[in-house]
Each structure stands twice: as C-alpha cells, then as structure tokens.
Amino acid sequence: MYNETVMARATIEQKLDLLGEQARYDVSAPGSRPAEAIGAHQSTDCTLTGLERCIYPAAAGGRCMPVLKVLMTNACRNNCAYCALSAGTDTPRAAFRPEELAHAFIEMERRGLVQGLFLSSAIPSDADDAQALIVDTAKILRRRYGYQGYMHLKILPGASDPAIEETVRLASRVSVNLEAPSADRLARIAPDKDFSRELLGTLQKAVRHAAAVGMPSGVTTQYVAGAAGETDAELLHTSFRLYRSLGLRRVYYSAFQPVAGTPLDGLPATPEIRERRLYQADYLVRQYGFTVDELVFSADGSLPLDRDPKLAWAAAHSEFFPLEVNTAGREELLRVPGFGPVAVGRILAARRQGRLTDSRQLSFFGVRLTKAAPFITIGGRRVAGSVGQLSLLADD
Numbered sequence: 282m283y284n285e286t287v288m289a290r291a292t293i294e295q296k297l298d299l300l301g302e303q304a305r306y307d308v309s310a311p312g313s314r315p316a317e318a319i320g321a322h323q324s325t326d327c328t329l330t331g332l333e334r335c336i337y338p339a340a341a342g343g344r345c346m347p348v349l350k351v352l353m354t355n356a357c358r359n360n361c362a363y364c365a366l367s368a369g370t371d372t373p374r375a376a377f378r379p380e381e382l383a384h385a386f387i388e389m390e391r392r393g394l395v396q397g398l399f400l401s402s403a404i405p406s407d408a409d410d411a412q413a414l415i416v417d418t419a420k421i422l423r424r425r426y427g428y429q430g431y432m433h434l435k436i437l438p439g440a441s442d443p444a445i446e447e448t449v450r451l452a453s454r455v456s457v458n459l460e461a462p463s464a465d466r467l468a469r470i471a472p473d474k475d476f477s478r479e480l481l482g483t484l485q486k487a488v489r490h491a492a493a494v495g496m497p498s499g500v501t502t503q504y505v506a507g508a509a510g511e512t513d514a515e516l517l518h519t520s521f522r523l524y525r526s527l528g529l530r531r532v533y534y535s536a537f538q539p540v541a542g543t544p545l546d547g548l549p550a551t552p553e554i555r556e557r558r559l560y561q562a563d564y565l566v567r568q569y570g571f572t573v574d575e576l577v578f579s580a581d582g583s584l585p586l587d588r589d590p591k592l593a594w595a596a597a598h599s600e601f602f603p604l605e606v607n608t609a610g611r612e613e614l615l616r617v618p619g620f621g622p623v624a625v626g627r628i629l630a631a632r633r634q635g636r637l638t639d640s641r642q643l644s645f646f647g648v649r650l651t652k653a654a655p656f657i658t659i660g661g662r663r664v665a666g667s668v669g670q671l672s673l674l675a676d677d
C-alpha cells in the first residue's frame with residue numbers, strides 16, 4: 282500500500298512541484314522534457330516554486346506550445362515495474378482537489394505562462410473514481426471559468442464507457458497509454474494491467490467517442506521503449522496497425538529510464554538515440570510513403586543507431602540511385618536522404634517552370650545537400666560523392 286499521508290498538508294506550489302515533475306513520464310511531444318517550453322515563451326514570470334518543473338512543450342494542431350502537465354494524484358494501487366509511482370515505491374504521495382487544480386491552471390493561463398493543460402493521474406483505487414476527478418477538473422475549467430483552450434486528458438486503463446465518453450466531450454485530445462506493443466510484453470512490466478480489455482479496449486472506445494464528437498486533436502498513445510525487451514520492429518508494427526485500424530493521431534515512444542526502488546532499477550536506460558530513431562522511422566512511414574517492412578532492421582529487430590532510418594534504407598538500396606531530380610516522381614524524391622516533403626513540393630513546382638540545372642537551387646528549396654549529393658543527379662551530372670561514400674555524410 283502506498284504512503285498517502287506524507288503530503289496531506291502540501292501547498293498548491295508543493296503539489297505542482299511534485300505532481301508536475303512526476304508527470305514527465307507522459308509524453309506531450311517527441312522528446313519533451315520539463316521547462317523546455319519556458320525559454321521559447323515570452324513570459325519569464327515563473328516565480329512560484331515548481332513551475333519550471335510542470336511546464337512542458339506540447340505538440341498539437343501543427344504547433345508547439347507550453348502546457349501545464351500535471352497529475353491529479355501520484356498515489357497508485359498498481360505495481361508497474363518501470364514506474365516511479367507504483368505502490369511499492371516510497372515516493373511522497375499527494376493529490377489535487379479539482380477546484381484547486383483548476384484554479385491554479387487558470388491563474389497560470391491568465392498570466393501567460395501556459396497555453397494548455399495536460400492532465401493525467403495515477404489510480405489510487407477505482408479507475409472510474411480517478412477518471413471522475415480528471416473530468417471534474419475539466420468541467421470546472423470549461424464551465425465555471427469558460428476556458429476554451431487546449432486540454433489533453435488522460436483516459437485511465439479500465440475506465441468505463443460512460444467515463445470515457447464524458448472525458449472525450451471535454452477534451453481537445455485524449456490518450457490511453459499502451460506501454461508495450463503486445464499482451465506478452467506488457468505482462469512483463471505491468472502485471473496488474475490487461476492489455477486487450479483495459480488498454481486496447483479503452484483505446485478503441487476512446488477513438489469511437491472521439492470520432493462521434495469530432496475531437497480536434499484526436500487520440501494518441503505511448504510506449505515505454507526498452508522496458509519489456511521489445512524490439513523496434515515490434516513497436517513500429519503495432520504502431521502502424523493502430524494508425525491504420527484506429528486512425529490514431531500520434532504514437533509516442535518514451536525511452537525507459539530505470540527508477541531506484543522499482544523491479545527494473547537494474548535494467549540499463551534506453552539510449553535517447555533509440556527513441557529518436559523510432560520517431561524518425563514513424564515519421565518516414567506516416568509522411569514519406571515507406572512501409573514498416575521496408576525499413577532496415579538488424580537481425581534482432583533493432584533500427585540502426587548510427588544513422589537515421591532513411592539513410593540506412595538508401596545505403597541498402599544502391600540500385601535505386603542516383604535519381605535525376607528533373608524526372609523523378611514525388612514518391613521517389615521523398616526517398617532521397619536530405620529531401621523532405623516541403624523541398625520536394627518546391628522542386629516539383631520549379632520543374633513546371635523549367636529544368637533544374639544547379640545544386641544551389643536545391644539548397645534554396647530546402648534540400649540538405651550534404652546528405653542528398655551522393656544520391657542524385659542534376660541534368661545528368663553527379664553533384665558530389667557517390668552512393669558508396671556514405672561515410673562522408675553527417676548523420677543528424
């Protein structure tokens with residue numbers, strides 16, 4: 282049983298400090314870390330203790346904004362092996378009342394510190410009871426304070442269908458954390474959770490309700506990458522089954538970090554570069570026309586860490602290159618390292634005006650020429666290097 286008395290008299294600032302910092306495990310943007318948003322925002326009025334630890338960047342609607350990311354409570358009945366909040370850890374416990382959290386958020390929003398709320402929670406007892414506190418907080422913001430802005434609300438595993446529906450009606454975005462790509466993998470790290478019924482089933486219900494109300498920012502999920510011994514191939518195959526079957530807006534990958542006092546505290550941390558490679562691979566399939574099966578995996582199902590997945594594919598397909606930029610189609614150009622969708626669009630538009638003759642035109646369109654040069658010709662001439670000279674390419 283968790284210790285629920287330690288912070289019974291905690292101030293709002295102490296709760297924001299603790300429950301904001303511990304909300305870092307819920308991903309609001311690829312690679313999001315606390316307080317990164319503050320520097321990008323005009324206000325520097327962060328004098329309340331803990332604010333720098335509860336403001337995070339969040340990606341939604343094609344932009345990134347600072348949000349208050351916080352837990353209703355960190356008291357949890359469950360024993361997920363990777364989690365700092367599991368019942369077996371001795372972390373101090375605290376909880377917000379909906380009124381105090383709603384008031385704290387609206388004060389921060391009115392001071393210009395944040396532009397949205399990301400609200401999650403641990404599960405002290407019944408999932409619906411915990412979900413009701415999230416809903417009550419959101420209702421106060423929407424109805425009492427008239428707040429119309431961004432709210433990402435977590436849907437907790439095992440929440441009932443009415444609780445999911447009510448959450449969806451109040452939110453701009455909802456998410457359900459799958460944590461692992463399959464029931465077998467989940468059983469290794471979260472013995473209290475049922476993958477099919479509590480996680481996948483809850484995700485499916487959230488998607489159904491979100492579609493019914495036309496939720497603006499859609500439904501997302503996330504994994505703890507590297508906690509359950511899963512491979513990159515497993516993660517990506519599950520992600521794209523979900524993108525296709527449920528129309529998820531995003532899948533997030535959170536690199537596992539061992540937490541002292543948990544059963545996995547001896548497991549090595551997942552390198553951040555693995556998390557980055559997963560996002561790059563996810564992006565290639567969503568935006569560049571690749572399939573998961575085309576990506577280059579090692580025999581153990583890992584993405585290469587020493588180069589990005591597009592460069593790895595290009596290095597493995599010398600028969601595809603060099604491509605002539607004056608004649609190649611959009612799908613072909615998108616496979617060239619250093620070419621992105623915007624640059625390809627500009628190239629195609631420019632070709633309608635005349636032939637491309639100079640590599641400086643490509644740079645002007647946004648092509649990263651140091652990456653692209655070995656893979657293209659312009660007017661039949663190589664730019665520099667060759668497919669065999671990949672070592673010349675800087676990997677970023």
Ligand code: SF4
Pocket residue numbers: 357358359360361364365366367368402403404471
């Ligand atoms: S349900 Fe699991 S992951 Fe969520 S807070 Fe509780 S122990 Fe942590």
